[in-house]
Amino acid sequence: MADTPTIGQASAVILDRGYRSYHGPRTGRRGAMAAVVKEGYRRVLGLRRKAKRKIFPWTLIALALGSAAVLVAIEWVSSTLPISLDTSDLFPRYAGYFDFISNIALLFAAFTGPQLLVPDRTQGVLNVYFSRPLGVRDYLVAKGATFAAVILSFWLVPQLILHLGYAALSPAGFLSYLGETTDILWKVPAAALVYFTMHGSLAFLVASFVKRVGAAAAGFVAVLLGLNLVALLLQETGLAPGARWTALLAMEQHPRFVRDWIFDLDASITIPAQAGFDPEASLMVVIGCAVISVLLVGRRYRRLT
Amino acid sequence: MAHGTATVVSDGPTGPRHTDSPIIETRDLHKHFGQVRALAGVDLSVPPGITGLVGANGAGKTTLIRLLLGLTAPTSGDVAVFGAPVSRDAAGLRAKIGYMPEGSCLPRDQTAADFVAYAAELAGIPPAEARRRASETLFLVGLHEERFRYLGDFSTGMQQRVKLAQSIVHDPGLVLLDEPASGLDPAGRDQMLEVIDRFRGFGMNVLFSSHLLDDIEQTCDWVVMLDGGRLLRSAPLDPPADGAAVSVEVFDDPLPLVAALTAAGIEVTHADRVVTAVSPTEDVFVAVRNALAASGSSIRAMGADLSSLEDVFMAATRESNG
Numbered sequence: 001m002a003d004t005p006t007i008g009q010a011s012a013v014i015l016d017r018g019y020r021s022y023h024g025p026r027t028g029r030r031g032a033m034a035a036v037v038k039e040g041y042r043r044v045l046g047l048r049r050k051a052k053r054k055i056f057p058w059t060l061i062a063l064a065l066g067s068a069a070v071l072v073a074i075e076w077v078s079s080t081l082p083i084s085l086d087t088s089d090l091f092p093r094y095a096g097y098f099d100f101i102s103n104i105a106l107l108f109a110a111f112t113g114p115q116l117l118v119p120d121r122t123q124g125v126l127n128v129y130f131s132r133p134l135g136v137r138d139y140l141v142a143k144g145a146t147f148a149a150v151i152l153s154f155w156l157v158p159q160l161i162l163h164l165g166y167a168a169l170s171p172a173g174f175l176s177y178l179g180e181t182t183d184i185l186w187k188v189p190a191a192a193l194v195y196f197t198m199h200g201s202l203a204f205l206v207a208s209f210v211k212r213v214g215a216a217a218a219g220f221v222a223v224l225l226g227l228n229l230v231a232l233l234l235q236e237t238g239l240a241p242g243a244r245w246t247a248l249l250a251m252e253q254h255p256r257f258v259r260d261w262i263f264d265l266d267a268s269i270t271i272p273a274q275a276g277f278d279p280e281a282s283l284m285v286v287i288g289c290a291v292i293s294v295l296l297v298g299r300r301y302r303r304l305t
Numbered sequence: 306m307a308h309g310t311a312t313v314v315s316d317g318p319t320g321p322r323h324t325d326s327p328i329i330e331t332r333d334l335h336k337h338f339g340q341v342r343a344l345a346g347v348d349l350s351v352p353p354g355i356t357g358l359v360g361a362n363g364a365g366k367t368t369l370i371r372l373l374l375g376l377t378a379p380t381s382g383d384v385a386v387f388g389a390p391v392s393r394d395a396a397g398l399r400a401k402i403g404y405m406p407e408g409s410c411l412p413r414d415q416t417a418a419d420f421v422a423y424a425a426e427l428a429g430i431p432p433a434e435a436r437r438r439a440s441e442t443l444f445l446v447g448l449h450e451e452r453f454r455y456l457g458d459f460s461t462g463m464q465q466r467v468k469l470a471q472s473i474v475h476d477p478g479l480v481l482l483d484e485p486a487s488g489l490d491p492a493g494r495d496q497m498l499e500v501i502d503r504f505r506g507f508g509m510n511v512l513f514s515s516h517l518l519d520d521i522e523q524t525c526d527w528v529v530m531l532d533g534g535r536l537l538r539s540a541p542l543d544p545p546a547d548g549a550a551v552s553v554e555v556f557d558d559p560l561p562l563v564a565a566l567t568a569a570g571i572e573v574t575h576a577d578r579v580v581t582a583v584s585p586t587e588d589v590f591v592a593v594r595n596a597l598a599a600s601g602s603s604i605r606a607m608g609a610d611l612s613s614l615e616d617v618f619m620a621a622t623r624e625s626n627g
Binding site for chain 2: 022119120129130305
């Protein structure tokens with residue numbers, strides 16, 4: 001009688017193949033940069049890390065998303081009330097929402113920037129990166145792209161929830177609301193980009209020189225808010241020579257000023273506006289900060305390698 | 306000591322693996338950092354196999370490795386790996402090279418499997434394949450069971466193995482190991498050297514920097530010696546044939562013994578009061594006994610020449626320093 005393989009034999013699979021040569025495709029620099037972006041995402045969100053690493057980022061994300069959901073819920077409740085209530089004056093929408101979560105977003109940027117740069121440097125992982133087909137520029141571009149994607153998502157996803165929520169609750173109907181507010185589709189991303197450029201460039205700059213994540217995060221917040229305070233004091237006292245120009249030190253205020261310009265809002269309460277500057281000046285400061293940051297961070301990393 | 310003779314020529318995706326052509330070549334290589342001379346006129350041709358890179362701290366070992374990776378440019382001279390100048394396409398060459406740094410290079414918050422897979426992706430291996438290869442490579446270095454543990458919880462020995470795994474996970478044609486056995490206990494060192502020795506079977510060439518000369522002797526086919534940025538020696542690491550050499554330490558002047566041995570047609574070297582006699586054809590012990598009797602020298606110690614790599618290194622250093 002011929003031997004018939006049993007079910008167990010027929011379905012047998014060798015699970016451990018041992019170390020073998022690799023003859024498949026190689027993705028080159030682009031693949032390496034994509035890997036850096038993916039790993040950066042995991043790091044800042046605490047994915048594939050211990051549970052305690054997830055607490056801080058996800059708490060901030062929950063606060064940002066939760067606040068948007070609460071605003072939509074309030075809109076829904078007010079729409080069910082027998083009296084007509086214009087909630088747009090009472091609760092923040094779009095431009096106002098940037099202020100509403102600005103502190104949370106600041107903390108998120110303060111945490112994210114150092115997380116992306118500091119551990120690689122202090123734990124020696126740069127030795128691994130730069131022994132691969134990856135240059136300093138590739139590494140920094142990939143890290144910057146990760147930072148931009150994470151921070152812009154942090155600003156934009158809650159805004160999207162707001163937008164879709166308001167559209168769904170609009171008396172004019174979902175599509176009509178979307179049609180009437182098409183300007184939001186460029187204004188909100190443009191404002192988010194300005195916030196990211198300011199926060200991101202400073203956070204990266206501080207993170208590329210400081211050796212601990214916590215210290216870098218604290219340093220970033222201190223620089224941003226400290227300069228605000230210095231600018232405000234110098235403006236109030238008017239003691240410093242060229243006191244008007246010191247208003248440009250108020251780094252935290254520039255994105256607000258530009259955002260109000262984008263949304264056509266009154267921005268007279270910001271420090272640069274009070275010193276008589278135009279929003280274009282604030283935009284130039286934001287761009288200038290980004291350029292200086294890119295140059296200094298690039299120089300720092302070229303020296304490191 | 307293993308001696309590989311590679312004869313098969315094959316250009317795989319990671320470059321020449323088994324070839325008679327030199328894997329590493331340098332010509333009149335100089336590297337200065339300001340006033341500091343790290344390498345001075347190094348001419349090198351390293352054949353396939355496992356090569357030891359020996360030198361004291363500051364000898365230029367790490368600088369040479371960085372030049373091979375294209376991470377720093379030479380002040381003058383040429384560097385080529387797999388026959389291609391490093392300056393032409395350093396990033397492309399790095400895809401074919403693995404590197405294990407001496408210092409820490411592991412993120413504490415990642416698991417071994419995640420990090421080694423990430424290292425593979427950084428070298429251009431697609432993600433799914435990278436995960437498979439990470440598992441296989443960690444199995445090779447003896448960390449299969451621990452692969453899902455966080456690197457921050459690993460012992461020094463385990464971390465060294467992960468560092469080794471990340472250097473070979475992308476199947477490089479050349480692996481540069483900077484002090485791979487550093488910080489390991491004797492058992493861990495032996496295991497590490499055993500794994501490195503197995504790289505021959507995968508067609509990998511290895512340049513293995515160490516100040517532990519025993520490790521080099523145990524593992525390598527070829528040795529490159531550097532001292533103060535100069536090349537002292539680049540040669541095969543051949544063991545002395547049993548009984549072919551005898552060392553004698555005398556109490557007084559060694560020259561009469563040297564003269565007697567030379568007169569008997571024996572090849573002699575001496576350093577201080579230690580005389581080493583070498584002859585592949587005659588019984589050296591008999592020749593030394595006769596020469597001792599003829600010269601009237603008193604001996605302090607005598608035995609089969611156990612000339613270690615350390616002796617060779619010290620002799621080369623003395624010779625180089627005049």
